[in-house]
Amino acid sequence: MKVTVNIARVLVGALFIFSGLVKAIDPLGLAYKMQEFFEVWADEGIMKGMMMWLHSHALLFSVTMISLEVILGVALLLGIGKKLTAWLLLLLMLLFTFLTSYVLFSGKIRACGCFGDCIPLTPIQTFTKDIILLLLVLLILFKTDLIKPVFSSRINILLLSLSIAGVVFLQWWVLKHLPLKDCLPYKVGNDLYKLRQMPADAVQDKYSYAFIYEKDGVKKEFTTDLPDSSWKYVDRKQTLVQKGKNNVPLINDFSFTTESGNDTTEAILGQEKEYYLLFIKTMDDYPKNWDGDIALITAANIYQKRSIYIVTAQPDKVKERFATKIKKEEMPLILTCDVTAIKTAARANPTVFLMNGPIVKHKWSWADFGDVIKR
DSSP: OHHHHHHHHHHHHHHHHHHHHHHHTOHHHHHHHHHHHHHHHHHTTSSHHHHHHHHHTHHHHHHHHHHHHHHHHHHHHHTOSHHHHHHHHHHHHHHHHHHHHHHHHHOSSSOOOTTTTTSOOOHHHHHHHHHHHHHHHHHHHHTGGGOOOSSOHHHHHHHHHHHHHHHHHHHHHHHHSOOSSOOSTTSTTOBHHHHTSOOTTOBOOEEEEEEEEEETTEEEEESSSOOOTTSEEEEEEEEEEEOOBSOSOSSOSOOOBOTTSOBOHHHHHTOSSEEEEEEEOOSTTOOTTOOHHHHHHHIIIIISOOEEEEEESOHHHHHHHHHTTSOGGGOOEEEEOOHHHHHHHOSSSSEEEEEETTEEEEEEEGGGHHHHHTO
16 A cells, blocks of 8 residues: 555656646746636626626736646645645645536536646546546545655655745746747747638538527528518527537637737738737836837837837727837737737737748747847
8 A cells, every 4th residue: 555655646746846847837827727717707707896806816826826736746746734735735626626517518618728728638638637637636635644755855855945935936947938848839939820710630520500580579490491572581590410620720719900900910920021020918017117129129120120019908008108108100010809818819918020921930028038138
């Protein structure tokens, strides 16, 4: 039994550390996933006020959850605070199992994001994983007496402290800069134009349609042969017959709209030259007392002779920011884009892409705009 418990200890501890670190390279990704849960529950009327409060603090919860996963994994491997560690692991596993079961059985959320965007798992895979882990954690909880500390208390505390500092620093760094590993469709080297297109092997959803007509107060459904003009059309019913597959482009809802409402996505991505896309999600969490964006626009216009376009979900507020800081003739074209698409493309606010036609050549967060200017 001692061997079995220690094997479980190593498996659970290592998996928790791995799961935490995979998400630590992009804590905003987990925050956005948490917000998706909170939005769905708020829409269902479940403690709407609290869900909105949790939604606004999702990043804090994301960083806390990721740090806790790594800390508990390290503590379990080292054998520190065995009872407390085991109980906390059980509470986390109950939470994770609830979330993955909700994803699996409700169908309202596509995936739980358990291993971030780099290792996507299907709902059934994540649920199965959590059930197995839950059983292993229960075994550890009931047999903590068989777990012995690996090192002396002083060394164990030192190693745990270094782990805490390391995972917190990692998340701080990637939030200021960009994820260490980009696993999203907008990563360097990708062709955004091609990824906006429907996959070649896409199978579309199949629907059946019924048309409802009314005559003399009686409503009737027709599927093929429609009635004569004495019947009045009322409504149309659409029923899913067969679910399609692979029928959503990897890049969805990513389009640029001008102030006059024209879609200019293909015109911009189709350029045969290098240019910049400056992504400004919103002005709500914009860096304060910072003018790196002004310096970038000036450098692009005057020194580098590259076109630069601002892509934002708040065109009016962005226009207001630059109105008094940039000469009218140097003002970039401001384009509107879906905020969810911007959050996926640009993890830092703001972020700049160096593009060559539709290809992403490089990307920098606001903290590294100085490197762009020096190019």
